[in-house]
Amino acid sequence: MNTWIDARGATMDEIAAFAKAYPFAILPVGSFEQHGPHLPLDTDNRIAEAMALETAKRSVGMVLPVLNVGYAWVWRGKPGILTFRFETYMAMIRDIAESLAGWGVKAVFVLSAHGSNPQPVKHAIRELIHEKHDIAVLNSLYTGLDEMLAEAESERWHNDIHAEEIETALMLAIAPDLVHMDRAAADYPPVPDDYGRSELSMGMFMRSGVFGDPTPATAEKGRRWLEIGGRRSAELWLGYLQRRGLYDPASGA
Numbered sequence: 001m002n003t004w005i006d007a008r009g010a011t012m013d014e015i016a017a018f019a020k021a022y023p024f025a026i027l028p029v030g031s032f033e034q035h036g037p038h039l040p041l042d043t044d045n046r047i048a049e050a051m052a053l054e055t056a057k058r059s060v061g062m063v064l065p066v067l068n069v070g071y072a073w074v075w076r077g078k079p080g081i082l083t084f085r086f087e088t089y090m091a092m093i094r095d096i097a098e099s100l101a102g103w104g105v106k107a108v109f110v111l112s113a114h115g116s117n118p119q120p121v122k123h124a125i126r127e128l129i130h131e132k133h134d135i136a137v138l139n140s141l142y143t144g145l146d147e148m149l150a151e152a153e154s155e156r157w158h159n160d161i162h163a164e165e166i167e168t169a170l171m172l173a174i175a176p177d178l179v180h181m182d183r184a185a186a187d188y189p190p191v192p193d194d195y196g197r198s199e200l201s202m203g204m205f206m207r208s209g210v211f212g213d214p215t216p217a218t219a220e221k222g223r224r225w226l227e228i229g230g231r232r233s234a235e236l237w238l239g240y241l242q243r244r245g246l247y248d249p250a251s252g253a
């Protein structure tokens with residue numbers, strides 16, 4: 001049996017057989033939010049889904065459907081935004097973990113492509129899941145970002161990436177028809193002193209919606225970074241399962 005499966009196309013019998021052999025799941029989590037004038041609202045969801053598939057192909061687990069509304073308080077009021085409250089997001093993660101544990105899934109990797117999701121996921125693990133549900137939860141953004149940043153030609157905006165070279169390149173690799181490179185332009189909004197120390201958030205001082213420079217993005221870079229993200233995220237996930245004695249990549253069980 002293959003060590004991974006796309007749960008979206010599987011039947012009940014197929015997923016039951018898979019979960020018996022490999023009781024592991026990968027849950028891509030994204031966000032439906034503005035990504036400047038050149039990328040679609042669905043950007044983080046497409047990236048999360050692609051990263052989850054690339055991760056699964058190099059490791060083990062069933063890829064679940066993407067959770068396509070995130071915790072995105074910073075963009076509230078901006079056209080297109082859909083966001084859950086922090087507590088709602090925590091409760092949702094708990095409910096999904098509980099659902100999975102109910103049919104024998106032993107570990108789930110909540111793989112995020114949106115920077116704010118890991119915060120409510122972390123608190124859901126601590127307050128709602130650990131010692132209450134029989135399932136281990138790994139919580140991380142796709143990894144390998146340092147390698148991508150080292151290869152990127154553009155300068156990073158502050159300490160975030162949003163609708164810039166990396167996200168644009170990934171989208172050129174994943175869904176080129178949805179990327180409008182003719183509208184892509186750099187934007188480095190000045191960072192106020194109280195950013196990160198108060199209620200002040202990106203949405204309050206954004207200009208075009210871009211934070212960084214998307215113009216050097218190419219599909220070739222995107223394909224390479226997707227591979228790096230999948231490889232590094234797979235290493236993290238396999239290490240996590242191995243340390244907990246849930247899976248030994250060498251023996252395959």
Ligand SMILES: [Zn+2]
Binds near residue numbers: 035043044114
């Ligand atoms: Zn994004």
